[in-house]
Amino acid sequence: MVVDAGTYGLHQEASAYLASLRARGCSPNTERVYAGRIALYLNYCRMRRLAWTEPGFLGLAGLQQWLIETPLPSRSTRCRPGPARYRSQGTANAVMTAVGEFLRFGAAHGWVPAATTTLLSEPKVLRCAPPGYDCGESGQLRQVRAAAFRFKIAEPGYEDLSVEQIRRMLALAPRARERFMIGLLACTGLRIGEALGLHRGDLHLLASSRAAGCGIEGPHVHVRRRADNPNRALAKSRFSRTVPVTADLVALYTDYQYERDRVPQAASSPMVFVNLFRPPLGRAMSYPSTKEMFDRLARTAGHACRPHMLRHAAATRWLREGVDRDVVQRLLGHASPLSMEHYRHVDAAEARAAVEHVNWLRERS
Incomplete structure (x- = not known):
């Protein structure tokens, strides 16, 4: 659940959005994570004196920067605080995605004006289409709507264990x-x-x-x-x-x-x-x-x-x-x-084995 910071009662719109996640069969872990991200957005709007239903372009752009520039609470329980920690750009992107879904949900129920949701995406031409994507016979489907407030980051890949x-x-x-x-x-x-x-x-x-x-x-x-x-x-x-x-x-x-x-x-x-x-x-x-x-x-x-x-x-x-x-x-x-x-990772040993296998500098009979 999400509590309104002013009245200390349930934030009705945010709680309704979380209930919609539950109705769609999302896991409780997903619901918990999204609750924290929506609460973060609502607190930001309260601090900046913004109406959460109409944050405007500058408000959303400010949120994106605020997410990576604001230090996180220290994990240290000692008297001497540890080094400052900050959200990564990837984490900020995840928060902005949740905020966008929340605002679109609000627009569908008449709480958020359509002008707010139009700020969330912008046209983008796919230069490299993902595998399996149909661009159309003449490429007419290469133009899509992409998130407007999103940091461009390198794909970190999936972490696994040896x-x-x-x-x-x-x-x-x-x-x-x-x-x-x-x-x-x-x-x-x-x-x-x-x-x-x-x-x-x-x-x-x-x-x-x-x-x-x-x-x-x-x-x-x-x-x-x-x-x-x-x-x-x-x-x-x-x-x-x-x-x-x-x-x-x-x-x-x-x-x-x-x-x-x-x-x-x-x-x-x-x-x-x-x-x-x-x-x-x-x-x-x-x-x-x-x-x-x-x-x-x-x-x-x-x-x-x-x-x-x-x-x-x-x-x-x-x-x-x-x-x-x-x-x-x-x-x-x-x-x-x-x-x-x-899932498929190529490790250093496999890469070396491939190069050694095709060694064009080696003399061949």
């Missing part, structure tokens, strides 16, 4: 539950929402699951989208899928089950990942508690450790090992093959 880093994470994880979660994400490429939404009945870890009414052979995991999970975890894909798992992951789950069985409050929960070490015991793990867990692990390991990095690592490893792209797409639960473009 096999050595994942093994180090497993070694440093203090509890069996954490080790199973890391192994599950690295082995299957599941999104964190999909993992947190797993029910115990979704894990078919025997050689044969026919006794459970499942004809799929070998240990595997069922990924299903459910809107009634107690932790509001939501699978992004609307299509159910199964993902095979390895014997090593089954062993990690056995260790986790032993750890879980020692907490009586966890016995009645159908969810796979539950609170075992702090109240409320037995309740399904939430997004914030999972992020806190990975943040602690990152500080111990000395490098970034985010759940989505394990998904990228799984996809990159499969593609590098020669797994067919259609198979990888199915394993990851992507609806479009275009979503696969970001």
